[in-house]
Amino acid sequence: MTETHRLELLPAVDVADGQAVRLVKGEAGSETSYGDPLAAALAWQSAGAEWIHLVDLDAAFGKGSNRALLAEVVGKLDVKVELSGGIRDDASLEAALGTGCRRVNLGTAALETPDWVRSAIARHGDRIAVGLDVRGTTLAGRGWTREGGELFETLARLDADGCARYVVTDVNKDGTLAGPNLRLLRDVCAATDRPVVASGGVSSLADLRAIAELVPLGVEGSIVGKALYAQAFTLEEALEAVSR
Numbered sequence: 001m002t003e004t005h006r007l008e009l010l011p012a013v014d015v016a017d018g019q020a021v022r023l024v025k026g027e028a029g030s031e032t033s034y035g036d037p038l039a040a041a042l043a044w045q046s047a048g049a050e051w052i053h054l055v056d057l058d059a060a061f062g063k064g065s066n067r068a069l070l071a072e073v074v075g076k077l078d079v080k081v082e083l084s085g086g087i088r089d090d091a092s093l094e095a096a097l098g099t100g101c102r103r104v105n106l107g108t109a110a111l112e113t114p115d116w117v118r119s120a121i122a123r124h125g126d127r128i129a130v131g132l133d134v135r136g137t138t139l140a141g142r143g144w145t146r147e148g149g150e151l152f153e154t155l156a157r158l159d160a161d162g163c164a165r166y167v168v169t170d171v172n173k174d175g176t177l178a179g180p181n182l183r184l185l186r187d188v189c190a191a192t193d194r195p196v197v198a199s200g201g202v203s204s205l206a207d208l209r210a211i212a213e214l215v216p217l218g219v220e221g222s223i224v225g226k227a228l229y230a231q232a233f234t235l236e237e238a239l240e241a242v243s244r
């Protein structure tokens with residue numbers, strides 16, 4: 001019999017200009033600030049998080065980087081970290097993996113430099129995840145400002161390249177508290193046998209329970225950002241909600 005796992009939760013710490021922020025639909029300039037990223041990450045760790053989804057938004061938007069700060073945050077955490085934002089070449093990949101994070105999330109590179117991503121997957125296996133960030137079924141790269149191909153064609157190519165898991169974001173839901181795109185998650189799970197991490201739009205414990213229902217289909221985890229910062233629920237409540 002196949003063992004069914006509990007949905008993993010990954011509280012998000014998105015960093016811009018040295019501060020933890022939340023964006024609406026990933027749009028630069030739409031941010032609300034939540035202070036020190038390390039304090040935010042440590043708070044989620046104390047509340048029981050097993051993972052932190054840590055994003056360098058400035059690197060994702062190609063307007064700078066918070067690399068040293070993010071390395072410091074990873075170094076001070078005991079929990080697993082998924083590092084994202086602007087990892088597009090050997091230098092940024094080695095720096096990201098060198099922080100000691102558990103895995104990195106490649107986005108733009110998977111759309112623009114598929115050969116390099118194939119080689120990164122061959123070298124680093126499941127320390128590489130690919131972020132599939134979509135509007136409809138059109139992928140978005142470069143901090144979600146540029147279109148980058150069709151979701152299911154790209155997914156088939158990445159599956160063939162050995163990609164270990166996907167972080168799937170409906171950009172139009174991200175930071176909106178509008179609820180996750182369950183249809184998108186189901187469709188991606190139907191198209192791949194690799195685990196899927198859901199991202200974007202979680203607003204309530206009911207949303208998390210709805211995502212948890214998709215675990216048997218292949219959803220492994222869910223990133224939660226705005227809802228935690230807006231105190232729609234606590235992380236403890238969220239962990240409890242997905243524990244059954």
Ligand SMILES: O=C(O)c1ccccc1NCC(=O)[C@H](O)[C@H](O)COP(=O)(O)O
Pocket residue numbers: 012013014022026053055057060061084085086107131143144169173174175176177199200201202223224225226227
């Ligand atoms: O992850 C990235 O690389 C990224 C790049 C550009 C803009 C946003 C990016 N990530 C945002 C997130 O990962 C959100 O934190 C996550 O989707 C949570 O969304 P929500 O729960 O709706 O706040």
